[in-house]
Amino acid sequence: MVSLPIFHQTLLPLLITITTLSLVASDPTDGFTPLSFSNSNIQIQTPYDVPQNQRYSYSNGVHRFWVYSTDKPHTSSSQTAPRSEMRITGYDYSSGVWQFEGHFSVPSGVYGGSLTHYQSATLEQNIYNKWYRFNVIHDVGANNVKIFINGVKKFDGNGRGAGNHYFKCGVYAQNGASNYMESRWRDIKIFRKY
Template sequence: MMNVILIFSLVCLLFGPTVNGAAVNASYEAADGAQDPPTIGWTQVPFSYYIQKPWDLDLSERYHYDAATDTHTMWVYNTDKPFKEGNTTDPRTEMRWYNEYSTGEHMWEADVYIEEGSVGSSVMQILRINRPAGTPATDIMLVVHPDNTVRRYFSDPNGALIKSNVYNNWWNLKVAHNADDGTIRVYADDELVLTVEDRGPATRHFKNGVYGVEGRSETKFRNLKYWVK
């Protein structure tokens, strides 16, 4: 029995995936009867970002990172100023990802915790930074609603439901974008909950945090990952 354990441990060390900044290939098989995770066939790669926050405040007044738990906490008030002086967009505290793309398949992932009372804030979006004139600024936005849900913005009647009972609970969110065929898939706790088309060709990047708000909004993110195909 001891020899079996030693052999198994050696195999894990030699062939098991690593995270913490190294590339990871999700290519294992699910147990009998279990659904394959959405990350099967994807490769985890490093990502980088900077924080957009009210221009007149110190970063620590709207953002905190706990290295021990890998948790990013962001909050914002509806009375806050925009992220740039003279800008007219809504208040925000967001991670603006540097990883930009116009082709290929890209997936954003995180565990998400939304504080009760947060309303009207976008917690994740795909922003179109270089796009044809007259086309929308985002491919998708996921927004907190007062009925304790996260829903897609700009969809009828009240937004396609992504997740219920989001307040004060950790849950996993994945947003996968195939920029080649224009398909976006959203997963809540590894369940496919939405498939939509993007808004056409563009160069874009991921964002997450709190953007736009009624009163005060706060959201935590941990285990952030960037996957590609």
């Protein structure tokens, strides 16, 4: 029988401990407090000229949002592009550090296949037909936004400055939008750092 050197016997448990601590510390929700979230915190926004059930559905815990590039905005007075979104209510904020978490999926063929930050920084490629854990941390005072995909930081940059803020998820047409856009969301949570 071969005996392992004492150095190796000591180092191996230490490496296992360090690896375990690293995995736990990488969760973007560490240090945040989960907030109560229910149907009362959900406001669905869809094109104003069609019934909501023609651009949004909820089944088996999954919120499904879809919109066409030719659709109207969510109100008749809005100058925005077409959207089918969930606006989180009850947690509007103008200071502090806040976090949104949700799992999303995009069906194949809806757009170019890449998730981007304001059509500039690519966060993830080939996103079709898979579920992703999506976390956004907004530090208002530092004017900073961090985006995590499956626990990996994909973006760390400037926010939108001071003002009133809130979270949304769904689909919102942008310049060069495809004819049909869809996303699905589940397990939505809101956190705050105190």
